[in-house]
Amino acid sequence: MTTERPSLEAAVVIVGAGPAGLACGLRLAQLLDEHREREPRLPAKDSIFILEKGRETGAHLLSGAVLDPSALDRLLPGWRERAPIEAAVADDAAFFLTSRRALRFPITPPPLRNHGNYVVSLNRLGKWLGEQVEAAGLTIFTATAGARLLFGERHAVIGVRTDDKGVDRRGERKANFEPGYDLKTPLVVLAEGPRGSLTKQLLGRLGLAGPNPQLYALGVKEIWSVPAGRMPPGRVWHTMGWPVPRSMYGGGWIYGLAGHRVSLGLVTGLEYHDPGADPHVLFQRFKTHPFVRRILAGGEMIRYGAKTVPMGGYYSQPPAAGAGWMLIGDAAGLVNSQRLKGIHLAIHSGMLAAEAIFDSWRTGDPAAVARTYPERVAAGAIRRELWTVRNFHQGFERGLFAGLLNGAAQMLTGGRGWRDPMLARAGHLRMQKLQAAPRHDWSLQPDEQLTxxxxxxxxxxxxxxxxxxxxxxxxxxxxxxxxxxxxxxxxxxxxxxxxxxxxxxxxxxxxxxxxxxxxxxxxxxxxxxxxxxxxxxxxxxxxxxxxxxxxx
Amino acid sequence: MRILVCVKQVPAKDAPIKVAGDGAWIREDVAYETNEPDAYALEEALRQREAHGGEVVALTVGPARAAQVLREALAKGADRAIHVAGDDAHRLDSYAAAEAIARAIAGEKFDLIFTGLQSEDYGYGQTGVVLAELLGIAHATIIMQVQPAAGGVRVKRELENGYFQYLNLPLPAVLTIQSGINKLRYATLMGIKQAKSKPLATVALADLGVSPSLNRQSVAKLYVPVKTKKTELLEGPAKEVAAQLAARLKNDLRVI
CATH class of the missing domain: 3.30.70.20 (Alpha-Beta Plaits)
Structure with a gap:
């Protein structure tokens, strides 16, 4: 059965209303507001489409999160007075956990120093950014997923098809069937976050990747409500060591939020050998350490979530743009795995993309963004930050201590380390078969109070x-x-x-x-x-x- | 036909609900959505308009976040919306909420007012009924069908045990709509786009002289019921057991 599809023309379609996509939309709106009166031939704001698969903006956003304010300072001066912030970082510390003890690093390692940063809920920050975007006159199409890319000649992207609604489990139409739209556009900005489905489709079709495959980690997180005084707002703690086996990459976080709440979680590298590895179990065990248990005792778990993070860094970045498409934020692999931060890079990249798009509108050469956007990324703060840690995460392929040593070598050499580029294998290829694999104990008997x-x-x-x-x-x-x-x-x-x-x-x-x-x-x-x-x-x-x- | 639809924003059905420290309400940090019976009420209003012409106005009483249910109503096809807004609006009881609605629409003339049968948070099922009383107009509850009839509407009410009742009502009237009366539509991209330019009026609860002090009832205590488990074995030939099971599910547990 062929489907009659409604179709709309758009100047640009942004897929994903996270920090990258929203920053891109907002920056475009700002630039249009500044110039439209004098340059009436620029596209109208209602020809900018932002698609979001979540029920509302922010619904699928999850992060630790400690925010480096540099990008928001540029996008929305004065945001600190208006945006939902949990707390300014008050103090930070890093710990090495053994099964019983927590050894505090005598000094907080420089990449984990967070003075001047903010503890935020990415969900709330995203929701607020969404409100700014709507107030600027753009529309965010929530509950609307990008189902597939539309390709033209020579694999140029010419649009996005949104998801069909009202299809039953056998693929038959229900009474309230609504076909997805074909959004025809010269430019699709993919801001889908880690491992986006359209981004994967695109890179697979074009056979594109960085020198390294993307390496991922999985963050598992809970928010707790705890008795007063356990973890002051703005306290930022990171842990290494137990319960993560030394052959694996992983570490914990505990952040003090406002209102006697705590954000805590554990990041596990998806590049382990043991096929039985269970990141959720590791996180549950993390909470049973006396160091963590003390904070949570008498409290109540409020919320749970999990999300992957692209950790590969500079050498895992795929090309950032091509014919009719651009990648921004996590979709482009813009995470500093040493500082464990990516929100500011997402916002920076969204803004750079917007500025490149806007210039192409003024010069009437939409194809130029395939060149100008990667140039802008290479010339600015994003590359500067990621270049110096370009070989950081790869070092953990041989375990925690090799990774830390490599990290130190890098800091001394401005990122070059032992080898440059240090190549890596995709995480799923490192998994070993049952007979060969190291076997750890992954059992968990949850008590449904703490675990x-x-x-x-x-x-x-x-x-x-x-x-x-x-x-x-x-x-x-x-x-x-x-x-x-x-x-x-x-x-x-x-x-x-x-x-x-x-x-x-x-x-x-x-x-x-x-x-x-x-x-x-x-x-x-x-x-x-x-x-x-x-x-x-x-x-x-x-x-x-x-x-x-x-x-x- | 001019139809007012009252929609309420309630905690999402699968939201992990936690009782707040004061023991009188829940922690507010949950996701919210349109009360399900109200979504059916809106759908019914849109269908009535499509069949007979007229205007559909969506109204909500709630804090700032509740504007979301109005934006959704506009995206699905409502012509305009009224937000009766106040930070403590979610603490109004049925009477005070009905009072707020009645005052907010004073000076407007609606032929029909639809509400959902009940809200999924408090679940009193009273707001629509009290509203009719305050406006001095007819009402009918648990509506399964609405058809035009001479001098008014003919409605089908759901009674117990699969019985239905048909009533004729003069207009204007308040109808409280049962979930499942129709099939909900999705908002289309075009609908979401057009919603932006539709009028959404905000009326402050305080300006209407309504606050929780008008409440006629107060929540004494809110608690999570203790879960109990009861196992019962039905024995006998498969056919009989199946019949027994069906009867129990239908009559005792009322899940089918």
Whole structure:
């Protein structure tokens, strides 16, 4: 059945209303406001489309988060007085955890010094940025996912198709079916965050990547309400060591929020050897350390979430633009993995993209952005910051201590380190088969007070999807799961997924078969990244579905 | 036909609800959405307008965040919206909320006023009924169907045990709409785009002289019920057990 699709013309379509996409939209609106009177041929603001798959702006945004204010200072002077900030960073410290003790680093390592930064909820900051964007006269199309890119001649991107709504689980139309729109545009800005589905489609089709593949980590987070005085607002603590095995990359954070709340979480590198590794279990164990338990005792868990982070750095960045497309923020891999920060780089890149787009409108040469935007990135603060840590994360391929040593060598050499570029293998390729792999204990008996099962945690993520819709986690060949993976890797999807989407359930014939609880999905993208056979594809579910990260 | 639809913003159905420190309300840091029966009320109003012409006005009583449900209503097709706004609006009881609505629409003439059957937070099911009383007009509850009839409308009410009642009402009237009366539509991109230029009027609760001090009832205590588990085994031939199970699910647990 062919579908009659409504279609709209747009000057630019921005996919994703996170810090990058919103900064891009807002900067465009600012530039248009400044120049439109004198240059009436510039596009109208209502020809700028921002798509957001979440039910509302910010619904899918999750971060620690400590914000470097440099980018917002440039985008919205005076934002500190108006934006929702949890606290200015008051004091920071780093700790090395053994199973019993917490050893404070005598000085906080320079990359983790956060004086002048702010503890924020990225969800609330994003929601507020969204309000500024709307007030500037742009429209954010919430609950609307980019389903696929539209390509023209020679693989040029010529538009985005939004998701069909009202399709049942067998792919049939329901009574309230609404076809997705074809948004025709000379330029699509992909601001989808880590492992975006359209970004993956684009880079795969064009065969583009950086010198290194992108390397990811998974952050698992909870917000707690705790008795007064446990963790003053603006206190920023980072941990290394226990419970993360030394062969793995990972570390914890504990930030004091306003209102006697605490943000805490654990980041696990998705580049481990043991197929049984479970980042959610590591995080739950982290909370049982006396150092953390003391802070949480008598408190209550309020919210849960999980999200991947692109950690590869400079050499993992794919080309930033091409014919009809640009990448900004996490989609472009703009994270400083040494400082554990990317929000400011996302905002910077969104602004640079906007400025390049605006110039191309003035000169009437939309194709120029494919050249001018990467030039702007290379000439400014983003490259300066990422260049000096270009070999940082790769050093952890040989474990924690090798990584730290490499980090120190880099700091002495301005980022060059032992080898430059230091190459890396994609994380999923490092996973070893059951017989060869180091085996750690991944068991967890949640007490449902301090430690929680994935199911309890998912409930606290506010996740909801329309139940009657086609699966949005596509396993291209379930025979591999049921016959090969079960023997070779023991179905690691059951372990790395922080939302219990994947389960191996007994079938009638006594074997076990893969079962996908797609409604649990918190849109972290780990499965798309980490499955050793690369047979899982994450596609956006019906717009509006997913977590609701209020306050995260 | 001019139709007013009252929509309320309530905590999202799957929101992890926590009781607030004062024990009288929940922690506010949850996600919110349109009260489900109100979404059906809006859909019914849009269908009535599409069939018979006229205007659909969406109204909400709530704090600033509640404007979101109006923007959604406008995106789905409401012609304009009224936000009766106040920081403590979510603390109004049914009577005070109805009072606020009645005062906010004084001077306007609506043929029909739709509300959802009840809200998913307090669940009193009273606001629409009290509103009709305050306006001195007819009302009917648990509406499953609305059709034009001589001098007014003919409505189908849902009663217990699968029974229905048909009533004729003169206009104007308040109808409280049951979930499932229709199939909800999605907001289209075009709808979202057009919503931006539709009028959204804000009226301050204080300017209407309404505050929680008008409440006729107060929440004494809010608590999470203790979960209990009860297992019962139904025994006998499969066919009988299935029938028993169906009867229990339908009559005792009322889930089917």
């Amino acid at each position: 929680f099962s994935k199911i309890t945690d998912v409930y606290h993520s506010g996740t909801r999807h329309e139940e009657d819709q086609p699966p949005h986690l596509i396993i291209h060949d379930t025979d591999i799961c049921n016959t090969r993976c079960i023997v070779e890797y023991g179905n690691p999807c059951q372990h790395f997924c922080p939302a219990q989407v994947y389960e191996m359930l007994p079938a009638e014939d006594g074997t076990k078969r893969i079962h996908v609880n797609a409604s649990n999905c918190v849109h972290c993208k780990t499965c798309d990244i980490q499955d050793p056979y690369e047979i899982i594809t994450w596609v956006p579910p019906e717009g509006g579905g997913g977590p609701n990260y209020e306050g995260m």
